[in-house]
Amino acid sequence: MPERWLIVADDLTGAADAGVPFARRGLKTKVLLPNAQLVDPETVAVAYDADTRRSSATQAGLRHAQAVVRFGAPDTSLYKKIDSTLRGHPAIEIAAMREVLAEQRRETFGVLAPAFPAMGRTTRDGHVLVNGKPLEESETWAREHSYPDADLGRILASAGVESVKVPLARVRSGAAALGELLAAMARERKRGFGLVAICDAETDEDLDNIACAARASTAHGFLIGTAGLAHAVARTAPECSCTPLVATTSGAGALIVVGSLASATRHATRELAAKRGVLPLCVESALLRDASRRESLRATLAAAGRALETGDDVLVELAEDVAPDLGRGLELVRALACGLKDALERMSGLIVTGGETAAALLAQVFIDEFELAGEIEPGVALGLARNHIEFPLVTKPGAFGDSGSLVRALERLRTIRRTGIVA
Numbered sequence: 001m002p003e004r005w006l007i008v009a010d011d012l013t014g015a016a017d018a019g020v021p022f023a024r025r026g027l028k029t030k031v032l033l034p035n036a037q038l039v040d041p042e043t044v045a046v047a048y049d050a051d052t053r054r055s056s057a058t059q060a061g062l063r064h065a066q067a068v069v070r071f072g073a074p075d076t077s078l079y080k081k082i083d084s085t086l087r088g089h090p091a092i093e094i095a096a097m098r099e100v101l102a103e104q105r106r107e108t109f110g111v112l113a114p115a116f117p118a119m120g121r122t123t124r125d126g127h128v129l130v131n132g133k134p135l136e137e138s139e140t141w142a143r144e145h146s147y148p149d150a151d152l153g154r155i156l157a158s159a160g161v162e163s164v165k166v167p168l169a170r171v172r173s174g175a176a177a178l179g180e181l182l183a184a185m186a187r188e189r190k191r192g193f194g195l196v197a198i199c200d201a202e203t204d205e206d207l208d209n210i211a212c213a214a215r216a217s218t219a220h221g222f223l224i225g226t227a228g229l230a231h232a233v234a235r236t237a238p239e240c241s242c243t244p245l246v247a248t249t250s251g252a253g254a255l256i257v258v259g260s261l262a263s264a265t266r267h268a269t270r271e272l273a274a275k276r277g278v279l280p281l282c283v284e285s286a287l288l289r290d291a292s293r294r295e296s297l298r299a300t301l302a303a304a305g306r307a308l309e310t311g312d313d314v315l316v317e318l319a320e321d322v323a324p325d326l327g328r329g330l331e332l333v334r335a336l337a338c339g340l341k342d343a344l345e346r347m348s349g350l351i352v353t354g355g356e357t358a359a360a361l362l363a364q365v366f367i368d369e370f371e372l373a374g375e376i377e378p379g380v381a382l383g384l385a386r387n388h389i390e391f392p393l394v395t396k397p398g399a400f401g402d403s404g405s406l407v408r409a410l411e412r413l414r415t416i417r418r419t420g421i422v423a
Contacts, residue, residue, distance in 0.1 A: 215236050
């Protein structure tokens with residue numbers, strides 16, 4: 001029987017991103033939204049969206065603790081997925097998960113490696129870098145951040161989690177030597193809890209060393225990182241064979257919904273909008289905020305449903321505000337999702353950027369889980385959603401990808417709706 005995994009993330013795209021590596025190894029992997037109740041026994045890896053990116057720190061910790069209690073059986077290995085730019089409340093979430101592990105008399109020693117080299121995220125001296133520059137200088141940090149700086153030791157300490165930094169030279173000393181170091185750290189308990197080892201990494205080879213050392217170590221602690229470390233961990237597991245995912249063929253178009261403000265996604269949106277067979281619709285946020293204008297919103301989005309039925313692909317973009325109010329972001333995407341309910345029932349497939357946007361859209365068609373097939377490219381996950389309707393689903397974090405990412409995702413969905421083969 002393959003080793004079972006529980007991955008807990010703070011948003012939907014993060015859950016999918018971290019679950020993909022396990023699906024690629026042939027392990028049946030599902031993403032569960034907060035309302036999901038049960039996991040079928042054939043599912044080996046569960047990637048759970050705790051939906052805490054915009055919640056309070058207290059609520060974030062509670063939901064992560066509940067996830068471990070609900071889905072983290074004693075024989076299940078645990079992976080805490082964090083945002084690569086440290087958005088949300090990763091420190092309090094890690095602390096809450098350790099509390100549950102301690103209550104269950106399980107290992108509380110943790111290994112943290114947030115690097116994702118394929119996406120330009122690295123870690124040096126326990127500090128997060130984006131494309132070689134401090135995270136604090138990035139576009140994402142300027143728009144939102146939860147901590148004074150991106151020093152991982154200080155971030156963990158803010159939630160009472162003690163840590164030790166493992167420099168790059170120790171990481172590159174080899175998996176065996178690193179494993180011995182981690183085992184020694186695991187034996188050094190503080191205040192009844194194990195330490196968290198913060199590991200530097202700049203390449204996939206560094207992450208492979210960390211994953212191998214953590215998995216081979218006698219400590220058997222839980223792992224913390226982005227999808228970068230998840231890929232390295234999955235590479236340590238034997239490959240399995242699973243039943244291919246097949247979707248119903250369709251002549252309808254695909255729906256692409258852009259809810260992210262990240263410049264990477266906006267560049268990709270402009271390239272997709274210029275593609276033949278794509279109907280672009282831009283929705284002003286003022287139209288979403290004003291409840292008295294919902295009829296106008298429905299009229300604007302009615303064109304989406306008509307175009308999908310004739311086989312055109314429809315791109316719906318949430319317009320950029322001069323000064324976007326991030327505090328109202330969830331309100332806006334939920335209003336947009338409500339307006340798109342008819343289009344969701346008519347589409348052949350769905351591409352979404354932004355975890356909150358994806359969750360809001362899936363809620364409109366009562367989808368609380370979907371099975372992962374793999375990825376179209378790093379950070380762009382592909383799965384199959386089933387309920388009263390069935391459709392291939394692509395999720396992409398806003399800051400990931402290049403200007404061609406959405407075009408490549410659409411080309412994949414066009415092939416799927418013609419052949420029915422998801423993976």
